[in-house]
Amino acid sequence: MATSPSRRPDAMAANTAIAQAAPQLAGYAALRGRLPGAALPWLGAAREGNIERFAAAGFPSHRLEAWKFTRLSGLADAAPAEGAPEPSTLPAFESIPTAHRLVFVNGRFRGDLSDLGHLPGNVAVIDLAQALAGDDAGWLEPFLAEPFEDRARSLAALNGARADHGLAIRLGAGAVIDPVHIVFAADASAGSFALHPRTVIVAEDGASASVLISHVGRGDGAYWSNPVVQARVGQHAVLRLYKHQDEGAVAHHTAFTSVDLAGHGCFHAATLGLGGQLARDEIAVRLGGPDAECRLGAASLARGRQLLDATWRLSHDHRGGNSSQLFKSVADDMGHVVFQGAVNVAVDAQKTDAQQLCRHLLLSDQAAADTKPELEILADDVKCSHGATIGDLDPASLFYFQARGIGIDQARALLVAAHLREPLDQIEAEPIRNFLLAALGRALGHQVEDASA
């Protein structure tokens, strides 16, 4: 039986993908000449390469294993392609008073809101456009020219083409900076627009940095934030990278973070996920030298109709690596939480120790949680474990509160906060820990005290 080729499902999907990508390609074409570093030939070529990769792949489909639980069709059908307009009002955001602060509002670096203070020696914290305008932009090439080949990371490729703001942090050997607070704020009352921030962090051998990145949106506009962070951590260097995701209520947030660790390098990360109607936070870490350490933590709170997705991939490529993953979530109302945690242990990565724990709390009948641990272990002398639970609050714990006179609502609130705070309690940088605990408290409508005080 003859059927028109255009009616076959594959062809229809391809047509849809082309239609979805078209506005993004047009958006890029309109901006191309005005993007930062447009005069740099290597950057121009890299942008062209990445827009082609995005054009070929389109928005990731849930038929891709990496997007199995998270459907992007709502974004893909109507994704804004325009850059952000000037904000009509300055969105309110909190910041850490003692931090070196860099603020971007609607994709524009705001020197008037930033306060880098006195930077320690051998440390550069610099707005991306400025960095690319300088004479020594070449060190950024390995990052900004990275080709995002994986079809499941086509949105990172789009950022690779479109990135129009962001920053670079560079720590020379042995340099120390603590803490840095980067704020990407959006005034969404201006309507729908796309933000493609790019952050590059390099910690040379023996350096140490604590960095908090806030994504904050205010207003009802359906903007789209598509950040990419790339970090390289040298030998015996430590990068602590924390994230405060508090995008606007109807915003989309699709983040990709990739980290490469040298031998004895150390990467600690924790994310507090609160905002957005859909937020995907993908982190890929390569333990690219012996005895490297990676600790990932996240607390996600999904309410209303929010979907919050954390997708982590750790690659133990060398011996003696140590990694832990702790994911905690609460889904209430019709909230939906996704956790995908993959660990790959290469054949040479003997003596790897990799632990993963995922705990979801479901507080309503219509809330949902998906969890997918993925362990691929090719070495034979390793210690790898994973655990996952999905459940409601423990009735015995609730009764213990009640038996002491504490009402059921307060008991639930305290237990929810207790559940979510664990990954945040592990944050070593005290001002960042307190900042995120306070943000969690505001989200839950009560104070979350610093237990270590």
Add this chain to the structure above:
Amino acid sequence: MIVISNLHVLVDGKAILRGLDLTINPGEVHAIMGPNGAGKSTLSHVLAGRDGYEVTEGSISYFGKDLLAMEPEERAREGLFLAFQYPVEIPGVANATFLKAAVNAVRRHRGMAELDAMDFLKSAKAKMKALKMDQKFLQRAVNVGFSGGEKKRNEIFQMAMLEPRFAVLDETDSGLDIDALRIVSDGVNSLRGPDRSILMITHYQRLLDYVKPDIVHVLAQGRIVRSGGPELALELEEHGYGDIAQPAA
């Protein structure tokens, strides 16, 4: 005054309490002893209002109010305190946070001003000292990583902070070594007073060496089968529950 009349309770459809009567006057210390399975813990849970216990008959009058009609937190605010046989571990909630929430819930209910952090700490530290508890316990998560004795001491500490009118101690002596038993008993004794009633539920007599009850009851097969003075506990210690625990014909 607490008056339990003809209390019948089902657990999973099985009759555990079968017509229990008990009256406790203000200032009195009562002990309920009984063999395993007599219904001792069921009584403590029903008093505190735990789910899963079906009262099919009888009543509990608590200073003139219908206790069974009250939510567990209301009972606590009205001054009922249950020292748990197995205190619950609450990871992520500091003892201080938990107890301050409890103290202030009770104070609000009584029309008293809430304690601020300073006043709370001052009061808590004084009471911990009396119970020979390390002040670090305030910052530790509730009962997490506590030894059996530390958990029981923590229960008595909570009781001291909440100043109940009616305290029910459920097997508070179980799992305690002799030193811990003495400290816990001293804590209980210091809380005796003309306005406070205490009900101790225990399998063994040894707690009663340290906390002298006014009245001892024997609970067997869901009813009080005998009541008497402290000498009844000694009699039980000597002869066991065998004869006494048979309900009178």
